[in-house]
Amino acid sequence: xxxxxxxxxxxxxxxxxxxxxxxxxxxxxxLAAEGSHGKMAGWLDALNSMPDIQPKTIxxxxxxxxxxxxxxxxxxxxxxITQLKTFHPWRKGPYSLFGIELNTExxxxxxxxxxxxxxxxxxxxxxxxxxxxxxxxGWRMLGEGADLVLGIxxxxxxxMQYHVMQRYIGQSNHYVLPIGIEELPEKLGCxxxxxxxxxxxxxxxxxxHLYELRACLRAGGELVLETLVIEGEEGNVLMPEGxxxxxxxxxxxxxxxxxxxxxxxxxxxxxxxxxxxxxxxxEQRATEWMTFESLTDxxxxxxxxxxxxxxxxxxxxxxxxxxx
Numbered sequence: 001x002x003x004x005x006x007x008x009x010x011x012x013x014x015x016x017x018x019x020x021x022x023x024x025x026x027x028x029x030x031l032a033a034e035g036s037h038g039k040m041a042g043w044l045d046a047l048n049s050m051p052d053i054q055p056k057t058i059x060x061x062x063x064x065x066x067x068x069x070x071x072x073x074x075x076x077x078x079x080x081i082t083q084l085k086t087f088h089p090w091r092k093g094p095y096s097l098f099g100i101e102l103n104t105e106x107x108x109x110x111x112x113x114x115x116x117x118x119x120x121x122x123x124x125x126x127x128x129x130x131x132x133x134x135x136x137x138g139w140r141m142l143g144e145g146a147d148l149v150l151g152i153x154x155x156x157x158x159x160m161q162y163h164v165m166q167r168y169i170g171q172s173n174h175y176v177l178p179i180g181i182e183e184l185p186e187k188l189g190c191x192x193x194x195x196x197x198x199x200x201x202x203x204x205x206x207x208x209h210l211y212e213l214r215a216c217l218r219a220g221g222e223l224v225l226e227t228l229v230i231e232g233e234e235g236n237v238l239m240p241e242g243x244x245x246x247x248x249x250x251x252x253x254x255x256x257x258x259x260x261x262x263x264x265x266x267x268x269x270x271x272x273x274x275x276x277x278x279x280x281x282x283e284q285r286a287t288e289w290m291t292f293e294s295l296t297d298x299x300x301x302x303x304x305x306x307x308x309x310x311x312x313x314x315x316x317x318x319x320x321x322x323x324x
Contacts, residue, residue: 002028003163006172010148014126019185023177030178031156043160046086047167051075053098055168060143063109064136066168069099087161090289092136095165105290107283108136111197111226115318118274120222122146125192128216131199134161135176141195142174150191151176152184181212188216197226198316201244206252210266217323223268228253229276229317234261238311245298245307245314256317268321275318 004027011020031040053075055067072080081100084090093104123145129138132151135158141149153159153176162176181199194216196209203209213223230238234257244250254262256273263271281304284295295314300306305313 003166004175004177007150007175010173014190016185016188016190022185026183027178030154031159033156040156042086043157046083047160047163050083050164050167051080051098053168055098058169060139060169062143063096064093064139064143064165065096066165067098072098072100084164085289087157087164088289089157089292090134090161091158092133093289095136097165097168102289103287104136105284105287105294109140110283112137112140114275114277115197115224115226116140116144118272118318118320119224120193122193126150126190128152128188128191128194130181130194130196130213131202132176132195134158135165135174137195137197138162138174138176139165139169142171146193147173149174152179152181154178154180181209184212184216186215189218191216191221192218193222193224195224197224197318200225200227201250201253204251206254207262207266210262210268214266214268214323219323221323223263223319223321223323225263225319225321226316227259227319229256229259229315230312231255231315232258234258240309240311243309244311245295245309246293259317259319263319263321267324269324270320270322272320273317274320277316279314279316 008020008024053067053071055071057067059065090102090104092106092108093102094109095102122141124147127141127146127149129149129151132138132153135151138149138151156178159176159178194213196213200206200209217223230253232255236255237258238253240250260271260273279295281296286294298308299313300308307313
């Protein structure tokens with residue numbers, strides 16, 4: 001399986017031929033790594049046995065909607081749903097696929113609606129989406145006219161969900177690579193826009209992460225960063241001693257002014273906080289497409305302004321900044 005073959009010439013045109021060569025070896029290795037757990041074979045079986053349909057319509061701008069229900073009439077709808085649920089948990093979305101509504105854990109469309117009005121237009125831009133999950137926001141970026149969207153996420157089930165949608169959308173300018181940011185080449189310096197949404201608090205060194213993001217941008221390119229924040233003054237940071245909202249791998253939650261300071265200290269210009277929102281249990285919740293615990297289970301049942309550990313409940317802020 002090499003669905004990335006059309007990516008490599010595009011990277012070469014961007015002056016990234018060495019990286020293209022590395023990826024031709026690295027991607028198969030990453031995808032094969034799950035084989036020892038027995039999941040990849042099942043994912044591939046489900047993907048390859050899905051109905052062979054060429055959708056009549058594809059909507060990416062205002063939502064991600066592929067085809068209509070009548071195009072599934074000659075196929076077993078229940079079996080198709082079973083195949084799609086092989087890729088559980090579906091966290092980012094929602095998607096509509098031949099009339100089947102994939103009601104994902106996150107209403108990622110709500111986040112997109114908050115972010116989009118504040119960023120530079122994506123038309124004809126080359127975009128890097130760090131920790132992009134199954135590529136939901138990448139499809140929306142394509143709907144805004146992006147020239148190339150390259151998402152990266154090391155979680156293989158999310159990468160395979162991308163391939164489910166790509167099977168029917170069939171775009172040659174949107175990819176989700178099964179790698180983390182540490183596997184990007186140093187000093188890429190070629191992307192017009194870099195997104196890092198929901199990643200910073202998972203990094204042990206937030207400033208190193210900001211420098212990594214800056215190195216991916218061309219001069220004058222835009223960073224779009226969303227992260228968990230806390231209320232307070234410049235200089236204040238929450239570092240949970242244990243878990244936060246039952247999450248293990250969390251490190252730093254800055255105040256808004258602290259986050260802006262970090263961005264400036266890392267050399268970014270035109271730093272702005274463009275949106276702040278408290279995550280609601282309507283935006284993040286368990287569904288039939290993601291049946292594990294979700295936000296309701298992470299909050300104090302007697303006081304939803306706090307997590308179950310007693311920390312401030314999730315509040316997310318979106319920042320934009322320009323690379324020097």
